[in-house]
Amino acid sequence: MQDRTIWWEEGGVGLIEQTLLPEEYREVVCADVPRLVLAIRRLEVRGAPALGVAGAYGVALACKNALEGHEGDFYRSVEGAAALLRSARPTAVNLAWGVDRVLSVVLTESDPAKVAARALAIAEQIADEDEETCRRIGSYGAELLPDECTVLTHCNAGALACAAWGTALGVIRSAVEEKKIVRVISCETRPLLQGSRLTAWELSRDGIPVTTIIDSEAAYLMQKKEIDCVIVGADRICTDGVFNKIGTYMHAVVAAYHQIPFYVAAPRSTFDPLHTMADIIVEERGREEIASLFGRTTLPDAVPVKNYAFDGTPLSLVTAIITEEGLIRAPFDHPWLMP
Numbered sequence: 001m002q003d004r005t006i007w008w009e010e011g012g013v014g015l016i017e018q019t020l021l022p023e024e025y026r027e028v029v030c031a032d033v034p035r036l037v038l039a040i041r042r043l044e045v046r047g048a049p050a051l052g053v054a055g056a057y058g059v060a061l062a063c064k065n066a067l068e069g070h071e072g073d074f075y076r077s078v079e080g081a082a083a084l085l086r087s088a089r090p091t092a093v094n095l096a097w098g099v100d101r102v103l104s105v106v107l108t109e110s111d112p113a114k115v116a117a118r119a120l121a122i123a124e125q126i127a128d129e130d131e132e133t134c135r136r137i138g139s140y141g142a143e144l145l146p147d148e149c150t151v152l153t154h155c156n157a158g159a160l161a162c163a164a165w166g167t168a169l170g171v172i173r174s175a176v177e178e179k180k181i182v183r184v185i186s187c188e189t190r191p192l193l194q195g196s197r198l199t200a201w202e203l204s205r206d207g208i209p210v211t212t213i214i215d216s217e218a219a220y221l222m223q224k225k226e227i228d229c230v231i232v233g234a235d236r237i238c239t240d241g242v243f244n245k246i247g248t249y250m251h252a253v254v255a256a257y258h259q260i261p262f263y264v265a266a267p268r269s270t271f272d273p274l275h276t277m278a279d280i281i282v283e284e285r286g287r288e289e290i291a292s293l294f295g296r297t298t299l300p301d302a303v304p305v306k307n308y309a310f311d312g313t314p315l316s317l318v319t320a321i322i323t324e325e326g327l328i329r330a331p332f333d334h335p336w337l338m339p
Ligand SMILES: CSC[C@H]1O[C@H](OP(=O)(O)O)[C@H](O)[C@@H]1O
Pocket: 043, 046, 047, 048, 049, 154, 155, 156, 157, 158, 161, 162, 167, 168, 194, 232, 233, 234, 235, 244, 245, 246, 309
Protein backbone atom coordinates (compact mmCIF):
# COMPACT_ATOMS: atom_id res chain seq x y z
CA MET A 1 0.00 0.00 0.00
CA GLN A 2 1.26 3.50 -0.86
CA ASP A 3 2.52 5.76 1.92
CA ARG A 4 0.99 8.73 0.08
CA THR A 5 -2.64 9.33 -0.95
CA ILE A 6 -1.58 10.85 -4.28
CA TRP A 7 1.78 10.59 -6.05
CA TRP A 8 3.60 10.95 -9.40
CA GLU A 9 4.60 7.94 -11.42
CA GLU A 10 5.73 7.22 -14.98
CA GLY A 11 2.24 7.06 -16.42
CA GLY A 12 0.87 10.13 -14.67
CA VAL A 13 -0.78 10.94 -11.34
CA GLY A 14 -1.35 7.96 -9.08
CA LEU A 15 -4.00 8.00 -6.38
CA ILE A 16 -5.89 5.77 -3.98
CA GLU A 17 -9.40 5.40 -5.43
CA GLN A 18 -11.36 6.38 -2.33
CA THR A 19 -14.90 5.74 -3.54
CA LEU A 20 -14.19 1.98 -3.30
CA LEU A 21 -13.04 2.03 0.35
CA PRO A 22 -13.45 0.30 2.73
CA GLU A 23 -14.49 -2.78 0.72
CA GLU A 24 -11.72 -2.46 -1.85
CA TYR A 25 -8.27 -0.83 -1.87
CA ARG A 26 -7.36 0.13 -5.43
CA GLU A 27 -4.71 2.45 -6.89
CA VAL A 28 -5.43 4.19 -10.18
CA VAL A 29 -3.23 6.28 -12.49
CA CYS A 30 -4.63 9.35 -14.22
CA ALA A 31 -2.75 9.65 -17.53
CA ASP A 32 -4.27 12.97 -18.53
CA VAL A 33 -5.93 16.00 -16.96
CA PRO A 34 -9.54 15.11 -17.96
CA ARG A 35 -9.19 11.81 -16.09
CA LEU A 36 -7.73 13.59 -13.05
CA VAL A 37 -10.59 16.12 -13.15
CA LEU A 38 -13.07 13.23 -13.23
CA ALA A 39 -11.31 11.67 -10.22
CA ILE A 40 -11.64 14.99 -8.35
CA ARG A 41 -15.30 15.41 -9.26
CA ARG A 42 -16.10 11.76 -8.29
CA LEU A 43 -14.20 12.16 -5.01
CA GLU A 44 -11.82 9.36 -5.95
CA VAL A 45 -9.33 11.86 -4.55
CA ARG A 46 -10.75 14.39 -2.09
CA GLY A 47 -9.95 16.46 0.94
CA ALA A 48 -8.67 20.02 0.76
CA PRO A 49 -4.89 19.41 1.11
CA ALA A 50 -5.05 16.38 -1.19
CA LEU A 51 -6.87 18.54 -3.75
CA GLY A 52 -4.06 21.09 -3.51
CA VAL A 53 -1.54 18.37 -4.30
CA ALA A 54 -3.80 17.05 -7.08
CA GLY A 55 -4.00 20.51 -8.63
CA ALA A 56 -0.23 20.84 -8.55
CA TYR A 57 0.42 17.40 -10.06
CA GLY A 58 -2.34 18.12 -12.58
CA VAL A 59 -0.48 21.10 -14.00
CA ALA A 60 2.70 19.00 -14.15
CA LEU A 61 0.75 16.32 -16.00
CA ALA A 62 -0.59 18.90 -18.44
CA CYS A 63 2.98 20.08 -19.13
CA LYS A 64 4.20 16.51 -19.67
CA ASN A 65 1.40 15.68 -22.09
CA ALA A 66 1.66 18.99 -23.94
CA LEU A 67 5.40 18.44 -24.38
CA GLU A 68 5.15 14.78 -25.44
CA GLY A 69 1.99 15.12 -27.43
CA HIS A 70 3.11 18.21 -29.31
CA GLU A 71 -0.33 19.57 -28.51
CA GLY A 72 -0.04 22.70 -30.62
CA ASP A 73 0.57 25.75 -28.49
CA PHE A 74 2.21 24.40 -25.33
CA TYR A 75 1.24 27.29 -23.06
CA ARG A 76 -2.33 27.49 -24.32
CA SER A 77 -2.70 23.76 -23.71
CA VAL A 78 -1.33 24.01 -20.16
CA GLU A 79 -3.42 27.05 -19.29
CA GLY A 80 -6.54 25.31 -20.61
CA ALA A 81 -5.84 22.25 -18.49
CA ALA A 82 -5.17 24.43 -15.45
CA ALA A 83 -8.58 26.10 -15.90
CA LEU A 84 -10.24 22.66 -16.02
CA LEU A 85 -8.50 21.63 -12.81
CA ARG A 86 -9.37 24.87 -11.00
CA SER A 87 -13.07 24.46 -11.81
CA ALA A 88 -13.33 20.80 -10.83
CA ARG A 89 -14.72 21.63 -7.35
CA PRO A 90 -15.46 25.18 -6.14
CA THR A 91 -15.30 25.25 -2.35
CA ALA A 92 -11.93 23.95 -1.20
CA VAL A 93 -9.50 26.81 -1.79
CA ASN A 94 -6.52 24.43 -1.88
CA LEU A 95 -7.32 23.14 -5.38
CA ALA A 96 -6.85 26.55 -7.00
CA TRP A 97 -3.91 27.23 -4.68
CA GLY A 98 -2.08 24.10 -5.89
CA VAL A 99 -2.80 24.83 -9.54
CA ASP A 100 -1.67 28.45 -9.26
CA ARG A 101 1.52 27.66 -7.36
CA VAL A 102 2.76 25.52 -10.25
CA LEU A 103 1.23 27.57 -13.06
CA SER A 104 2.89 30.77 -11.80
CA VAL A 105 6.29 29.15 -12.33
CA VAL A 106 5.33 27.54 -15.61
CA LEU A 107 4.54 30.91 -17.09
CA THR A 108 7.98 32.31 -16.24
CA GLU A 109 9.90 29.75 -18.31
CA SER A 110 10.24 29.94 -22.11
CA ASP A 111 11.54 26.43 -22.78
CA PRO A 112 8.70 23.82 -22.58
CA ALA A 113 11.09 21.05 -21.58
CA LYS A 114 12.37 23.12 -18.67
CA VAL A 115 8.80 24.09 -17.81
CA ALA A 116 7.71 20.46 -17.54
CA ALA A 117 10.67 19.59 -15.34
CA ARG A 118 10.16 22.57 -13.04
CA ALA A 119 6.40 21.98 -12.80
CA LEU A 120 6.95 18.42 -11.58
CA ALA A 121 9.65 19.49 -9.15
CA ILE A 122 7.32 22.05 -7.58
CA ALA A 123 4.41 19.61 -7.42
CA GLU A 124 6.64 17.08 -5.66
CA GLN A 125 7.76 19.81 -3.27
CA ILE A 126 4.12 20.69 -2.52
CA ALA A 127 3.36 17.05 -1.73
CA ASP A 128 6.38 16.78 0.57
CA GLU A 129 5.48 20.10 2.24
CA ASP A 130 1.94 18.90 2.83
CA GLU A 131 3.07 15.84 4.78
CA GLU A 132 5.49 17.93 6.87
CA THR A 133 2.78 20.53 7.44
CA CYS A 134 0.33 17.87 8.65
CA ARG A 135 2.88 16.53 11.11
CA ARG A 136 3.47 20.05 12.49
CA ILE A 137 -0.29 20.57 12.81
CA GLY A 138 -0.48 17.22 14.56
CA SER A 139 2.22 18.18 17.03
CA TYR A 140 0.65 21.54 17.95
CA GLY A 141 -2.80 19.96 18.19
CA ALA A 142 -1.65 17.07 20.37
CA GLU A 143 -0.65 19.59 23.06
CA LEU A 144 -4.33 20.50 23.39
CA LEU A 145 -5.45 16.97 24.19
CA PRO A 146 -5.53 15.65 27.77
CA ASP A 147 -3.61 12.45 28.54
CA GLU A 148 -6.87 10.55 28.06
CA CYS A 149 -9.80 11.84 26.04
CA THR A 150 -12.59 11.16 23.59
CA VAL A 151 -12.50 13.20 20.39
CA LEU A 152 -15.38 13.60 17.98
CA THR A 153 -14.52 14.17 14.34
CA HIS A 154 -16.60 14.62 11.19
CA CYS A 155 -15.98 13.47 7.63
CA ASN A 156 -12.39 12.50 6.86
CA ALA A 157 -9.55 14.88 7.59
CA GLY A 158 -7.00 12.11 7.68
CA ALA A 159 -4.15 10.89 5.53
CA LEU A 160 -6.68 10.21 2.77
CA ALA A 161 -7.56 13.93 2.70
CA CYS A 162 -3.90 14.99 2.47
CA ALA A 163 -0.65 13.79 0.97
CA ALA A 164 -0.20 11.81 4.21
CA TRP A 165 -0.73 11.86 8.03
CA GLY A 166 -3.84 14.12 8.00
CA THR A 167 -4.94 17.30 9.72
CA ALA A 168 -7.66 16.48 12.28
CA LEU A 169 -6.58 12.83 12.31
CA GLY A 170 -2.98 14.04 12.25
CA VAL A 171 -3.61 15.62 15.66
CA ILE A 172 -4.96 12.29 16.90
CA ARG A 173 -2.03 10.35 15.42
CA SER A 174 0.48 12.74 17.03
CA ALA A 175 -1.26 12.50 20.41
CA VAL A 176 -1.19 8.69 20.22
CA GLU A 177 2.52 8.86 19.27
CA GLU A 178 2.98 10.86 22.49
CA LYS A 179 1.35 7.95 24.37
CA LYS A 180 -1.90 9.77 25.05
CA ILE A 181 -5.02 7.61 25.24
CA VAL A 182 -7.35 8.89 22.54
CA ARG A 183 -10.70 7.39 21.69
CA VAL A 184 -12.29 8.69 18.50
CA ILE A 185 -15.97 9.08 17.72
CA SER A 186 -16.28 9.26 13.96
CA CYS A 187 -19.48 10.65 12.46
CA GLU A 188 -20.39 8.59 9.40
CA THR A 189 -21.00 11.84 7.45
CA ARG A 190 -23.94 11.41 5.15
CA PRO A 191 -24.41 11.22 2.25
CA LEU A 192 -20.99 9.99 1.02
CA LEU A 193 -19.94 8.47 4.35
CA GLN A 194 -16.34 9.69 4.43
CA GLY A 195 -16.45 9.26 8.21
CA SER A 196 -17.41 5.60 8.27
CA ARG A 197 -15.80 4.54 4.98
CA LEU A 198 -12.53 6.47 5.33
CA THR A 199 -11.89 7.74 8.88
CA ALA A 200 -12.92 4.49 10.53
CA TRP A 201 -10.84 2.59 7.93
CA GLU A 202 -7.75 4.75 8.57
CA LEU A 203 -7.94 4.66 12.37
CA SER A 204 -8.79 0.99 12.66
CA ARG A 205 -5.77 0.17 10.46
CA ASP A 206 -3.64 2.26 12.85
CA GLY A 207 -5.05 0.46 15.87
CA ILE A 208 -6.58 3.70 17.21
CA PRO A 209 -9.91 3.07 19.01
CA VAL A 210 -12.71 4.43 16.81
CA THR A 211 -16.48 4.20 17.13
CA THR A 212 -18.71 5.31 14.30
CA ILE A 213 -22.03 7.02 14.91
CA ILE A 214 -24.72 8.51 12.73
CA ASP A 215 -24.30 12.27 12.38
CA SER A 216 -27.43 13.13 14.37
CA GLU A 217 -26.17 11.11 17.38
CA ALA A 218 -23.30 13.54 18.08
CA ALA A 219 -25.48 16.02 20.00
CA TYR A 220 -26.74 13.29 22.33
CA LEU A 221 -23.19 12.14 23.14
CA MET A 222 -22.20 15.73 23.86
CA GLN A 223 -25.24 16.09 26.14
CA LYS A 224 -24.19 12.89 27.94
CA LYS A 225 -20.71 14.44 28.47
CA GLU A 226 -19.08 11.62 26.46
CA ILE A 227 -17.14 14.01 24.17
CA ASP A 228 -14.12 15.96 25.43
CA CYS A 229 -13.54 17.96 22.26
CA VAL A 230 -14.36 18.16 18.57
CA ILE A 231 -11.62 18.31 15.92
CA VAL A 232 -12.45 18.76 12.24
CA GLY A 233 -10.62 19.69 9.05
CA ALA A 234 -11.44 22.57 6.74
CA ASP A 235 -11.87 23.27 3.06
CA ARG A 236 -11.61 27.05 3.19
CA ILE A 237 -11.04 29.42 6.11
CA CYS A 238 -12.35 32.89 5.33
CA THR A 239 -12.00 36.07 7.36
CA ASP A 240 -15.18 35.28 9.31
CA GLY A 241 -15.64 31.52 9.20
CA VAL A 242 -14.69 27.99 8.23
CA PHE A 243 -16.12 25.93 5.40
CA ASN A 244 -16.05 22.23 6.01
CA LYS A 245 -18.13 19.15 5.27
CA ILE A 246 -21.88 19.60 5.69
CA GLY A 247 -22.81 18.91 9.29
CA THR A 248 -19.79 20.68 10.77
CA TYR A 249 -21.80 23.78 11.67
CA MET A 250 -24.35 21.58 13.47
CA HIS A 251 -21.58 20.09 15.62
CA ALA A 252 -20.09 23.52 16.32
CA VAL A 253 -23.40 24.91 17.57
CA VAL A 254 -24.04 21.96 19.87
CA ALA A 255 -20.43 21.97 21.11
CA ALA A 256 -20.79 25.66 21.99
CA TYR A 257 -24.07 24.94 23.81
CA HIS A 258 -22.34 22.25 25.89
CA GLN A 259 -19.11 24.29 26.29
CA ILE A 260 -17.04 21.61 24.53
CA PRO A 261 -13.86 22.84 22.75
CA PHE A 262 -14.27 22.93 18.96
CA TYR A 263 -10.98 22.83 17.03
CA VAL A 264 -10.30 23.22 13.32
CA ALA A 265 -7.06 21.70 12.04
CA ALA A 266 -5.86 23.20 8.76
CA PRO A 267 -2.72 24.35 6.93
CA ARG A 268 -2.07 27.88 5.71
CA SER A 269 -3.00 26.74 2.17
CA THR A 270 -6.62 26.47 3.36
CA PHE A 271 -6.81 30.11 4.43
CA ASP A 272 -8.60 32.59 2.15
CA PRO A 273 -8.17 36.10 3.62
CA LEU A 274 -9.71 37.75 0.56
CA HIS A 275 -13.23 36.54 1.15
CA THR A 276 -15.96 36.35 3.77
CA MET A 277 -18.27 33.34 4.01
CA ALA A 278 -20.94 35.22 2.08
CA ASP A 279 -18.65 35.33 -0.98
CA ILE A 280 -18.08 31.59 -1.24
CA ILE A 281 -19.76 29.17 -3.62
CA VAL A 282 -20.83 26.10 -1.69
CA GLU A 283 -20.73 23.01 -3.89
CA GLU A 284 -24.12 21.39 -4.47
CA ARG A 285 -23.93 17.78 -5.54
CA GLY A 286 -26.31 15.42 -7.35
CA ARG A 287 -29.69 14.15 -6.20
CA GLU A 288 -28.54 10.54 -6.50
CA GLU A 289 -26.24 10.88 -3.49
CA ILE A 290 -29.29 11.39 -1.25
CA ALA A 291 -31.99 9.53 -3.17
CA SER A 292 -30.27 6.15 -3.10
CA LEU A 293 -28.34 4.12 -0.56
CA PHE A 294 -26.60 0.78 -1.11
CA GLY A 295 -28.45 0.32 -4.38
CA ARG A 296 -31.86 1.04 -2.91
CA THR A 297 -34.01 4.05 -3.81
CA THR A 298 -34.70 5.94 -0.60
CA LEU A 299 -36.76 8.82 -1.99
CA PRO A 300 -39.90 9.02 -4.16
CA ASP A 301 -38.97 10.18 -7.65
CA ALA A 302 -40.88 13.46 -7.47
CA VAL A 303 -39.23 14.62 -4.27
CA PRO A 304 -36.37 17.11 -4.75
CA VAL A 305 -33.29 17.31 -2.53
CA LYS A 306 -30.84 19.92 -1.28
CA ASN A 307 -27.36 18.39 -1.33
CA TYR A 308 -24.85 21.00 -0.13
CA ALA A 309 -21.42 19.40 0.28
CA PHE A 310 -20.21 21.98 2.83
CA ASP A 311 -21.43 24.48 5.39
CA GLY A 312 -19.90 27.54 7.02
CA THR A 313 -19.09 27.80 10.73
CA PRO A 314 -18.59 31.34 12.11
CA LEU A 315 -15.26 31.84 13.89
CA SER A 316 -17.27 32.78 16.99
CA LEU A 317 -18.01 29.05 17.39
CA VAL A 318 -14.37 27.97 16.93
CA THR A 319 -12.17 27.54 20.01
CA ALA A 320 -8.92 27.53 18.02
CA ILE A 321 -7.55 26.86 14.57
CA ILE A 322 -4.58 24.47 14.70
CA THR A 323 -2.03 25.32 12.00
CA GLU A 324 1.55 24.35 11.15
CA GLU A 325 2.67 27.58 12.83
CA GLY A 326 0.67 27.05 16.02
CA LEU A 327 -2.78 27.94 17.32
CA ILE A 328 -4.97 30.83 16.20
CA ARG A 329 -7.55 31.81 18.81
CA ALA A 330 -10.14 34.53 19.32
CA PRO A 331 -10.19 37.41 18.46
CA PHE A 332 -8.78 35.77 15.27
CA ASP A 333 -6.90 38.90 14.21
CA HIS A 334 -4.07 36.75 12.83
CA PRO A 335 -2.32 37.94 9.61
CA TRP A 336 -3.48 34.79 7.76
CA LEU A 337 -7.05 35.96 8.31
CA MET A 338 -6.42 39.55 7.21
CA PRO A 339 -6.70 40.69 3.55
C1 LIG B 1 -8.19 17.79 5.61
S1 LIG B 1 -9.49 18.69 4.95
C2 LIG B 1 -10.63 17.44 4.55
C3 LIG B 1 -11.98 18.00 4.30
O1 LIG B 1 -12.39 17.72 2.95
C4 LIG B 1 -13.61 17.00 3.02
O2 LIG B 1 -14.48 17.28 1.99
P1 LIG B 1 -14.53 16.28 0.71
O3 LIG B 1 -14.46 14.87 1.25
O4 LIG B 1 -15.85 16.62 0.06
O5 LIG B 1 -13.34 16.65 -0.14
C5 LIG B 1 -14.21 17.42 4.33
O6 LIG B 1 -14.77 18.70 4.27
C6 LIG B 1 -12.98 17.37 5.19
O7 LIG B 1 -13.10 17.99 6.42
